[in-house]
Amino acid sequence: MLWEHRLTEICKENEDLSKYSTYEIGGVARFVAKPRRTEEIVLLLEQAKSSGMQTVMFGMGSNLLLPDHPDPETLYISMRDHIEVMPREDLLYVSAGTPLSLLSLFGELSGFTDYHFTFLLPGTLGGGVYMNAKYFDNVMCNFLDTVYYIDLDAPGRGIQSIKVEDCEFAYKQSIFQHRPWFITGADLKLKSEGAAFHYERIEAYLNQPFVRESIDNSSLSSFYSFYRSYLTRLEQQQLSVPEAMMNVVHDRTGKKHFDYPSCGSVFKNDYSIGTPVGKLVESIGLKGTARGNAMISPVHGNVIQNRGGAKAADVIELIKLVQDALHQNYHFVPEPELVIVK
Ligand SMILES: Cc1cc2nc3c(=O)[nH]c(=O)nc-3n(C[C@H](O)[C@H](O)[C@H](O)COP(=O)(O)OP(=O)(O)OC[C@H]3O[C@@H](n4cnc5c(N)ncnc54)[C@H](O)[C@@H]3O)c2cc1C
Numbered sequence: 001m002l003w004e005h006r007l008t009e010i011c012k013e014n015e016d017l018s019k020y021s022t023y024e025i026g027g028v029a030r031f032v033a034k035p036r037r038t039e040e041i042v043l044l045l046e047q048a049k050s051s052g053m054q055t056v057m058f059g060m061g062s063n064l065l066l067p068d069h070p071d072p073e074t075l076y077i078s079m080r081d082h083i084e085v086m087p088r089e090d091l092l093y094v095s096a097g098t099p100l101s102l103l104s105l106f107g108e109l110s111g112f113t114d115y116h117f118t119f120l121l122p123g124t125l126g127g128g129v130y131m132n133a134k135y136f137d138n139v140m141c142n143f144l145d146t147v148y149y150i151d152l153d154a155p156g157r158g159i160q161s162i163k164v165e166d167c168e169f170a171y172k173q174s175i176f177q178h179r180p181w182f183i184t185g186a187d188l189k190l191k192s193e194g195a196a197f198h199y200e201r202i203e204a205y206l207n208q209p210f211v212r213e214s215i216d217n218s219s220l221s222s223f224y225s226f227y228r229s230y231l232t233r234l235e236q237q238q239l240s241v242p243e244a245m246m247n248v249v250h251d252r253t254g255k256k257h258f259d260y261p262s263c264g265s266v267f268k269n270d271y272s273i274g275t276p277v278g279k280l281v282e283s284i285g286l287k288g289t290a291r292g293n294a295m296i297s298p299v300h301g302n303v304i305q306n307r308g309g310a311k312a313a314d315v316i317e318l319i320k321l322v323q324d325a326l327h328q329n330y331h332f333v334p335e336p337e338l339v340i341v342k
Pocket residue numbers: 022056057058059060061062063064079096121122123124125126127128129130131132133134135176181182183184220257258262263264265339
């Protein structure tokens with residue numbers, strides 16, 4: 001009874017999962033929980049475990065293919081509302097649901113420049129740690145000190161911690177991909193010299209309704225508009241616009257990242273092959289191939305787009321098609337970076 005009562009407080013029933021992924025794909029789930037505080041996550045995990053429910057957690061859903069027919073016995077947990085930022089001596093504690101891109105804005109508000117690379121990088125801190133997200137030479141693991149998590153096998157133990165050197169980080173890999181651990185937050189390094197940390201400016205920014213509304217959304221076009229408008233406001237106020245952020249705008253819009261719902265790169269590159277997957281796909285003429293309403297991007301061979309109303313099954317069909325074609329032509333089966341939820 002208590003469980004049911006708490007569930008209705010934190011959970012939404014019969015929720016359309018397509019709102020929770022940048023693919024805008026997914027059927028109707030019986031329960032989607034949106035915890036705001038870490039204690040609520042502990043409670044959810046304990047109760048789900050004791051009632052035998054599976055859990056699937058996600059951040060912005062920017063690297064995730066959600067199912068067309070969600071399992072009614074699974075509790076889907078969106079971390080979107082779990083946003084907390086706190087100074088900790090010379091570190092910055094950031095909760096798992098905090099959007100990665102917000103870190104670049106926090107830096108602007110507070111006077112540190114370490115996180116400009118996260119500007120327009122979709123995803124949350126939790127997803128970024130799990131995937132070891134990167135942008136050119138900037139890799140998530142280089143910015144971490146400690147990661148906090150809950151062990152799904154023993155949620156009653158509460159929050160555990162692990163130092164970055166023990167997290168087995170490598171290209172698009174982390175220990176979290178091999179353990180039943182739910183990331184709740186991390187201490188991040190602040191490298192900028194002389195960075196004056198103005199926490200109150202970050203808090204004031206986060207408390208603005210338009211910021212909250214924008215975060216509660218996985219549409220890539222809204223995501224782009226929100227962050228681009230931040231730079232537009234700087235321009236209008238005749239304040240200096242950081243070159244690094246402007247470069248990101250040119251790079252990502254040039255690559256058409258926000259034109260259609262997608263999850264960015266579908267496959268990991270294998271650096272021993274020497275050629276990126278996108279180029280291999282292009283070389284065998286697969287760009288623009290469609291199945292149902294999903295299409296291999298005509299611009300980038302490693303991106304599969306939702307052209308409107310695509311199903312998870314359409315995307316999976318294209319993934320298999322690329323894997324078979326690359327196996328036939330290059331004797332190499334690319335490993336998906338995209339996490340496919342069954
Ligand atoms: C247009 C576009 C561009 C992109 N560009 C890049 C890029 O330049 N570099 C890059 O690295 N990636 C890129 N990505 C992929 C994506 O942004 C990253 O992988 C990001 O880190 C995913 O974060 P998320 O919160 O959306 O994770 P989700 O997609 O929600 O989840 C991904 C995985 O992480 C797990 N996870 C999420 N939160 C937690 C948690 N709290 N605890 C435990 N596990 C968790 C999920 O269970 C899932 O297995 C891009 C995606 C898009 C759509």
